[in-house]
Amino acid sequence: xxxxxxxxxxxxxxxxxxxxxxxxxxxxxxxxxxxxxxxxxxxxxxxxxxxxxxxxxxxxxxxxxxxxxxxxxxxxxxxxxxxxxxxxxxxxxxxxxxxxxxxxxxxxxxxxxxxxxxxxxxxxxxxxxxxxxxxxxxxxxxxxxxxxxxxxxxxxxxxxxxxxxxxxxxxxxxxxxxxxxxxxxxxxxxxxxxxxxxxxxxxxxxxxxxxxxxxxxxxxxxxxxxxxxxxxxxxxxxxxxxxxxxxxxxxxxxxxxxxxxxxxxxxxxxxxxxxxxxxxxxxxxx
Amino acid sequence: xxxxxxxxxxxxxxxxxxxxxxxxxxxxxxxxxxxxxxxxxxxxxxxxxxxxxxxxxxxxxxxxxxxxxxxxxxxxxxxxxxxxxxxxxxxxxxxxxxxxxxxxxxxxxxxxxxxxxxxxxxxxxxxxxxxxxxxxxxxxxxxxxxxxxxxxxxxxxxxx
Numbered sequence: 001x002x003x004x005x006x007x008x009x010x011x012x013x014x015x016x017x018x019x020x021x022x023x024x025x026x027x028x029x030x031x032x033x034x035x036x037x038x039x040x041x042x043x044x045x046x047x048x049x050x051x052x053x054x055x056x057x058x059x060x061x062x063x064x065x066x067x068x069x070x071x072x073x074x075x076x077x078x079x080x081x082x083x084x085x086x087x088x089x090x091x092x093x094x095x096x097x098x099x100x101x102x103x104x105x106x107x108x109x110x111x112x113x114x115x116x117x118x119x120x121x122x123x124x125x126x127x128x129x130x131x132x133x134x135x136x137x138x139x140x141x142x143x144x145x146x147x148x149x150x151x152x153x154x155x156x157x158x159x160x161x162x163x164x165x166x167x168x169x170x171x172x173x174x175x176x177x178x179x180x181x182x183x184x185x186x187x188x189x190x191x192x193x194x195x196x197x198x199x200x201x202x203x204x205x206x207x208x209x210x211x212x213x214x215x216x217x218x219x220x221x222x223x224x225x226x227x228x229x230x231x232x233x234x235x236x237x238x239x240x241x242x243x244x245x246x247x248x249x250x251x252x253x254x255x256x257x258x259x260x261x262x263x264x265x266x267x268x269x270x271x272x273x274x275x276x277x278x279x280x281x282x283x284x285x286x
Numbered sequence: 287x288x289x290x291x292x293x294x295x296x297x298x299x300x301x302x303x304x305x306x307x308x309x310x311x312x313x314x315x316x317x318x319x320x321x322x323x324x325x326x327x328x329x330x331x332x333x334x335x336x337x338x339x340x341x342x343x344x345x346x347x348x349x350x351x352x353x354x355x356x357x358x359x360x361x362x363x364x365x366x367x368x369x370x371x372x373x374x375x376x377x378x379x380x381x382x383x384x385x386x387x388x389x390x391x392x393x394x395x396x397x398x399x400x401x402x403x404x405x406x407x408x409x410x411x412x413x414x415x416x417x418x419x420x421x422x423x424x425x426x427x428x429x430x431x432x433x434x435x436x437x438x439x440x441x442x443x444x445x446x
Contacts, residue, residue, distance in 0.1 A: 003290060003307035003353045025351075032349050033330045035308065045307065047354060073343055097419020098397065099334055102343040103350070185418040 005047045009133045009162050012048050017135055017158035020044040024160055026054075026069045027103035029096060030112045054162065057081055062168025065131075068108075068161055072101040085166050086281060087175030087194055087274070091122035094179060097186055107161045110143060113151040116189040116214035120147070122177040124211035124221050125194035126166055134159035147218035172199040174281025176274040179213070180266045182257070189214040190258035193246070193271035195278045197229070203284040205229045210242065210275070214258075215250040215267045222249040225271055234279050234286065242275060243268025290353045296321065297365030305352035312336045314352035315362060323363035323392040327421065334420035337393035338362045344400040346419075363392035366399055375399055378437040379430070386424035394420050398434045406442055410435060 003025075006012035016022050023031050023042040026049060034040035048054055054069040057078050064081050072092045075081060082089045088106075095104050095118050109119040110130070123143045130143050135158050143164070148154045155161070179192035192213035200206045210225035224245035232238035246268035254260050276286060289304040296319060303318045312329075315321045315338070324347050327333035331349040338347045339361040367373035372380070375398050385391045394417065401408060401416045408416070413434050414427075422430060 001307050003351065025354075028349055028351070028354075029331055032310075032351070036329055036348075045351075049354075071343070096331070097334065097346075098344050098400075098416050099337055099346040099419045100331060100349075102340070102345040185415060 001041075001043055001045060003045045003047065005050050008051055009048075009054075009160065012046050012051065012160055013133055013135055013158055015044065015046045016160065018044070022046055024048055024111075026108050027071055027105045029100050029104040030108060048160070051162075060165065064166050066106060066164045066166070068163055069105055072096075072104050072106070073098075075106065076101070081166075084169060085126055085175060087177045087196065087278060088119070088122045088126050088128070088166060091118045091177035091194060094118045094177075106164055110146065110164075111153055111155070111161065113148070113153055113218075114188075115150055115216065115218055116192070117219065118177070118179060118189060118192065118213070120219040121192055121194035121211040121213040122175065123164065123166075123194070124219055125175055125177075125196040125209045127196070127209065129165040129167070130161045131163045131165065132159050133162050138162075140165070144221055149217045170198055172201070172203075172282050172284075173197060173207075174278045174283070176277035176281060178270045178274040178277070180258075180270055188257065191215050191250075191252070191263045191267040191270055193267060193274045195271060195274040197275065197278045197282050197284075199279070199282045199284050203233050205232055205234070205238075205279075208275075210246070210271050212246060212249060212267050212271065215252040215263050217251075220249055222246055222271075225249065225268075229275060233284065234275060239272040239275065243272050246271045292352060292356045294355045294358050294360060296360045297362060303352065307351070307353055309352045310348050311338070311340075311350040311352050311355055311360070312347040315347060315360075318352075321362050321364050324396075325389050325392060327389060332419075332421070333390070334393045334397060334417075335390050337396045337420065339396065339400055342400075342403075344397055361396070363396050366395055373399065374437040374440045375402070375434060378433040378440070382429045382433040382436070384425055384429035384433040390420055390422040390424075394422070394430055398437070401434070402438050402441060406438060408435075408438060 022044040049069040054067040175196040179189035181187035198207035208226035213219045228241035250264040252263035325335040327335035331346040336347040
C-alpha cells in the first residue's frame with residue numbers, strides 16, 4: 001500500500017481517478033479499522049487532512065461550513081457552531097469515545113454509509129448540504145441525496161466530499177438528536193432521530209424536519225412525521241401522530257441489538273423526545 | 287514496500303523514524319522508538335490502552351498511522367512524571383490502589399491528564415464519560431474515578 005498526502009482537492013480527485021484501489025483518510029476511525037480487520041485492502045491511501053480548508057470551520061452566509069477533516073472534538077469546542085446547530089453537534093459528539101472524537105469526522109461518518117451513523121439523521125434534519133468535488137467539477141447537494149445503502153453512498157468513484165454546509169437559521173429555531181442504546185456510552189444506535197423545528201412568535205411549529213436512523217437501509221427523512229408537528233405546540237395529539245408516522249416509515253432489521261418491533265416503536269419515542277428538546281431550544285414553552 | 291521517513295516530536299524531543307505506510311503510530315512508538323508505555327489491547331480503537339495525545343488531542347495511537355504524524359507533537363505516558371516525581375494522577379492511582387494488571391493504566395493516565403488540562407474541576411460524571419473509552423477489566427473503575435478526582439483536587443491546590 002502507498003500512503004500519499006493530497007496537496008489540494010484536485011490532487012485528491014486525480015489520485016482517486018488513477019484506477020487504483022484507493023481510499024481516503026481523514027480521521028481514519030473507520031478506514032483504519034476496516035484495514036486492520038481485512039475488510040478493506042486499499043493499494044493507495046490518500047490523506048486529505050493537509051488540504052487547505054479541510055480542517056477548518058468557517059462562518060458562511062449566516063451558517064457554517066465544516067471541512068471534511070474537522071474532528072468531533074473540534075466541532076464540540078466551537079461555541080458558535082454549537083449554539084446554532086446543537087443537535088448536529090450533539091450527534092457528532094455521540095460517535096465513539098473521547099479518543100475517537102479526537103479523530104473522527106462528520107464527513108467520514110456520512111461516507112462510511114452506516115444506517116446507524118449518528119451524524120446523518122441530524123444532518124438530514126438540518127438540511128445540510130455536501131460539497132462534492134470530482135473529475136467534472138464541484139457541486140453542492142443535499143446530504144439526503146447522497147444516501148444509498150449500508151456501506152454505500154451515491155458518490156462517484158473519483159468523487160469526495162470536501163465540506164458540509166449547515167445553513168443559516170431563522171429566529172425561534174432549534175434542533176436535537178437522540179438515539180437509543182442499551183448502555184450509557186460507546187455504542188451503536190438501535191434507533192435514532194434528528195428533529196429540526198422553526199417556531200413562529202407564538203410558539204407554534206411553522207417548519208419541521210424529522211429524520212430517523214438505524215430503522216431502514218439508510219437514514220430517512222420522514223415528511224409525514226414533520227407534517228404532524230406543523231401548526232402545533234407539540235401537544236399530545238401532534239406527538240402521537242408524529243410517532244405513528246415514524247413507525248410507518250420504519251423498515252428495520254432484526255439483530256442482537258434490537259428487534260423490528262422494538263426499533264419501530266422506539267424510533268417514534270426518540271423523535272418525539274427530540275422534538276421536545278428542539279422545541280425548547282427554539283424558545284418554545286412546553 | 288518503500289518506507290516513509292517521518293520527523294516529529296515525542297514528549298518534547300525531536301525524533302525521526304522510518305515506517306511502513308500501513309504501520310500504526312502505536313507500533314512505531316513501541317517497536318521503533320522503544321516507548322512501550324502505550325499498550326495494544328484491541329488494535330481497533332475500542333479499549334484506550336494505546337492512548338496518547340497528538341497535538342494536544344487525545345487519540346488512540348492504534349488508529350493513527352506513523353506516516354500521519356510528521357511535524358506533530360506527541361505526548362505519551364513516558365512524558366508524564368518521572369520515577370522520582372510522579373505526576374499527581376500517577377500518585378493518586380497508586381494511593382487508591384486503582385490498578386491491578388496495569389495494562390490499561392498508561393492509557394488512563396494519558397487520558398485523565400488530557401481531561402484535567404481542559405477541565406481542572408470535572409464532576410464524577412464528566413470523568414466517567416471522558417474515560418468511557420478506557421476499558422479496565424480489573425478494578426471496576428470506581429477506584430480509578432476517585433483517584434482522578436482526588437488528583438484533580440490536589441492539582442487545584444485543594445486538600446483531597
